[in-house]
Amino acid sequence: MPELPEVESLRASLARTLVGRTCLSVEVREQRLRRRVDPVALGALVGRKFVAVGRRGKYLLIELSGQLLLLVHLGMSGSLTRRQSDLTPAGLSVRHDHLTLALDDGSRLVYNDPRRFGLVRLLSLGERDSAPELRILGAEPLEDRFNGGWLWRQARRRRAALKNLLMDQRIVAGIGNIYAAEILFCAAVRPTRRSSRLTREQAARIVEATKQVLQRSIGRGGTTFRNYLDGRGVPGRFAAELQVYGRAGKPCRRCRTPIGVARLGQRATFYCPKCQR
């Protein structure tokens, strides 16, 4: 489900409301996520104060007192919501509330994930750079290291489709299936193009498009295509602005040509056959 803009929106909202609170208790109701959740390790959260909320790629990095770092990945269907009452927000089922942190203001922070592809793991702050999940991540797309020349150099040695390059977290961290499609439409480049055939000019356009699309979506609170909810249980508003994702057969918003769909690496890939070359 959540890609960089959704995680970033969540990060910002948690940074505003969570920092300064103290965790009073931890309840693990389901350990079977992508990696087994360790209730004993998470017990170290009790009595700790939330210090800061960061992000790396699609990972949320929640920093607590005592040099603790709570690593959260939402997988395909995860959400992390702050709840003032005992009610589960509309759209979520209480049976997938796997982890609950009770806070000192009477609210709860709840991790819900129907498909259980997500990850919750407690690290020490010092492990930030050595944790296997984070160590392999490539450039942050909104930082300066991610620029046209750099992307072109990464692309030239690969022959896989360009869209797969953009979705490879070891190259660029945070882009998934929705934004890869939207970025390549914005840059007017075919997702099926071989990476090694990318021109410098196209690489520069893709980088510009990446920053523009991601920033714009962050400004809208991310994309709710199916069931993503932010930290308050509210859907993102960028879905209304999707140009190609999920629009197979519908007219291109730029040229009216029907949007095409291909399969790339077992993922649906949407593009305009006329606008994208």
Next chain:
DNA sequence: CGTTCCACCTGCCAGC
């Protein structure tokens, strides 16, 4: 090494 395929899960929807 790069690339492709598959498994991991539940929910939902189209088609029969």
Next chain:
DNA sequence: TGCTGGCAGGTGGAAC
């Protein structure tokens, strides 16, 4: 109305 198959915003390991 049910049932079934296919698909869904991700990742990592196996196999080539």
